[in-house]
Amino acid sequence: MDKKQLVDCHERIKPYIHNTPVLTSRLLNEMAGAQLYFKCENFQRMGAFKMRGAANAIIQLTDEQKQNGVVTHSSGNFAQALSLSAQSLGVKAYIVMPSSAPRVKKEAVKGYGGILIECEPTLEAREHESDKIVKEHGATFIHPSNDDQVILGQGTACKELLENQPNLDYVFTPVGGGGLIAGTALAAHYFGENCKTIGGEPFEVDDAYRSLQSGEIETNTTTNTIADGLKTQLGDRNFPIIQKHVEEIVRVTEEEIVTAMQLIWERLKIVCEPSSAVALAAAFKSKEKLSDKNAGIIISGGNVDLSSLPF
Template sequence: MDKHKLIECHERIKPFIHNTPVLHSRLIDGIASSTIFFKCENFQRMGAFKMRGAANAIMQLSEGQKQNGVVTHSSGNFAQALSLAAQSLGVTAYIVMPSNAPQVKKDAVKEYGGRIFECEPTLLARKTATKKIQQEKGATFLHPSNDDAVIIGQGTACKELLELHPNLDYVFAPVGGGGLIAGTALAANYFGNNCKVIGGEPFEADDAYRSLLSGTIETNTTTNTIADGLKTQLGDRNFPIIQEYVERIVRVSEEEIISSMRIIWERLKIVCEPSCAVALAAVLKEKEVFRSKKIGVIISGGNVDLGKLPF
């Protein structure tokens, strides 16, 4: 995946995405002892960065594939992203969602024209249901994070950030399935000026942290974290990119995630979901290390259940 592919991807998806705003708060700079620029993907269409990868992945399909539709399994943001991207491009989206997915996310998928198939909340059930739809409908499976076209699409958020602030020392992104941080790391490598990428991950779902240490993809036995978007694991497409281009991963506690989420709500005056507060929490956790640095933080999404806020 070279620099030109990322540039081509960005041009391709521009009609279907927003170039989201970058916010700055002197108060947060004071708390962090550094200068932080927040790339606000909570203002992206459907409320999260995943619109970028979904649009790019669908646009890379053949006409025949588009006619048969696309299918994915997702508990939330990619389900919404694929539904809206497919609707924008005149393609049918079949979405396998676990029965315990937040109602607000199921409602959004329906609003964006996605056809929901519910299953038991296990990875096996999700994969089985997805395979069945592939066989019956001829739909093309698009993975939420372990797909080259998706990874490159997600990288365009960091590309836009670096176009505004080309001399960032670091970019922080949350780590779930690995699509965002892999794309971010590629963009920082191609468009940054010696810009390093660091991931933020909950202690309660630290498979990526352990994967980097062991050199093989690890899994989580429990995922008891408020960061519901980060409960997925890395894949064979994004893990090698993360190994090569991500500096390291900082783990944060549930209390640190909630505290950072509150700071973003209070100081930036924006809605963000717990998963994206993990990136700011990682900066604050080691603020002495990053003192006086110029830092970009990807605010990955704002699809939060307002009835279940942690503060």
């Protein structure tokens, strides 16, 4: 994927997304020993960066594909992003969600006009239901993170951040399915001046860290992390980009995630979800590297379950 594709993608989706604010905190700068710039995708439409990729993926479909609708399987943010993007573009969205997904997220999908199909909470069941909808309705399947158009869309958050702060040395992002970090790494490569991308990942789901070590896509046997958005694994579209353009992946503990989340709430006065806090936790762990440097932190989303806060 090249620079022109990222520029074209950004122009396409501008009518459907917010150019989110960039915040700073003197105290957090002192703690990190660096100048930190927080790109607040928690203020994005539907509350997360995923609106960008979803909108771009739908816009790029043919008229016939749009007529037949789109389908995805997701337990959270991408379900909402595809529903809202589809509604904004007048396209039907079939959303397969595990029965175990939070009720608030199911309600949000319905509120955005998505057609909700519940299934057993296994990947096999999710894929089976999605395939069924593709066959029955001719809908186009859109993967939440392993899709070129989705990756390009997610990269526009970093592009906007670099337009706001062109002198960044590093950009930190959480790593789940790999769409955000792949898009961010492309944007940092094409629009930054020697700007490097670093991923943050919980020790409990460190498949991306291990994948970079082994050179092939690794999986997780357990997913015991508070960062519920990061339990998915990399795919064959985003992994090669990550291998080529990501400097490193820093692993953080559950305690470090909670501390970072608390600091974001207290110091920036904004709501972020645990997955977002992983990027700040990774920056704190990279203090030696960051000394007197400028670093961007992508706050990926703010869709947090207020009834189960970790503090």
